Amino acid sequence: MRTRKMPLRRRLLAAFALSVSSTAVFAYMCGGAAEGWTITQIEMLTANVETQLTTFTTTFVNQMRLKFDDVVSAVGGATAQESIATKQVVDAVANSEQTLASAIKALQEADEVQKNVLDFHPVTGQGFDPCGTSLKNKTMDMAFGRVHDRAKATVGSNDMAPGRLVASTAEAMQNRLKEHRRLFCTKAEADAGLCTLSELPGGDTNAALLFEGAKPDSLAAKAREAYIQHVLGEPDGALPQAAGNTPAGQSFLIDKNRKSALLSVPAYSLARIAAANTRDATMSDKSPNEVLRLRINQYFGGKEAEAWSGQLARMADRGLVLEATKVAGLETWLRYQQYQQNQRMEANLAALLVAASAGLDETTQAAAQRAQREALSRKVQ
Known part of the structure; x- marks a missing residue:
């Protein structure tokens, strides 16, 4: 059976409690009454840790949101650029095909004109003199x-x-x-x-x-x-x-x-x-x-x-x-x-x-x- 992993916040609190508990035991064993001081220290450290965890969480979430927004913007920009590039390629292909068609038509017209000139020119198309x-x-x-x-x-x-x-x-x-x-x-x-x-x-x-x-x-x-x-x-x-x-x-x-x-x-x-x-x-x-x-x-x-x-x-x-x-x-x-x-x-x-x-x-x-x-x-x- 897979054990459930303890969250990070709880693992930090547990480690701190063990540390405090060892200090208190050590103080008690040395003959000093330190219970009040220990509680105060524990509460202070607990509050400090909670504050740091809250600040870290907030900062991390904000950074993640900013990074996500940047990623979304980058993806959108890349998509737009790809779309523009694709359109440009399509337009270029269409323009080239239109140019080719115009060139073929111009060649055909030129050939027709040349044929008419040769066929009806007095030297080449009407016989001798x-x-x-x-x-x-x-x-x-x-x-x-x-x-x-x-x-x-x-x-x-x-x-x-x-x-x-x-x-x-x-x-x-x-x-x-x-x-x-x-x-x-x-x-x-x-x-x-x-x-x-x-x-x-x-x-x-x-x-x-x-x-x-x-x-x-x-x-x-x-x-x-x-x-x-x-x-x-x-x-x-x-x-x-x-x-x-x-x-x-x-x-x-x-x-x-x-x-x-x-x-x-x-x-x-x-x-x-x-x-x-x-x-x-x-x-x-x-x-x-x-x-x-x-x-x-x-x-x-x-x-x-x-x-x-x-x-x-x-x-x-x-x-x-x-x-x-x-x-x-x-x-x-x-x-x-x-x-x-x-x-x-x-x-x-x-x-x-x-x-x-x-x-x-x-x-x-x-x-x-x-x-x-x-x-x-x-x-x-």
């Missing part, structure tokens, strides 16, 4: 659009125009000869004393001039017109009015229309070649073929191709797509021109075939008539 390329393509298309009208006018202006009859075939051929000696006198003719050597000798018989650029009113342009007339042959003379109503006259006119129809195909082809190489003042004195050559040189050879390929390396994806579209459009336009050229070639071959088979028609008709007469004679017999 967008305005210049559009103007050159339109100019080229207009130039070749005029070729047809100019060729048609050329075919209708010479003495071999479809359906045209001259007053005198001999006179027309004599005029051609005079024109030749006046403008295209060759060295042999000059040596023979027939004419004066020309600046363009034999130009009216030189097919190479058809493929060279020349101004409309130049000597080369006149040489090309004369060359086309020489190729088509001599013109047909007009019929007298009285002969036009005869069977022979009507047959002649029918053959004339057939001849004109056949000759109109090569006449138009030759005139179109000449028109495609005729320079125009509205196109900086360049012919349609020269304009076409400049457009092709932008992509194949020359300084234009170097500038074009150099800019391709700086283009964005959008610019490359636009440039590829422009090149595809130019290719389509060229294919259309080639398609028209193939049509003219087919027409010339068809006309050549019809002209070559003209003799066969007469032979076939004669053979058919002969066979018909033989069959009729056998039937009569």
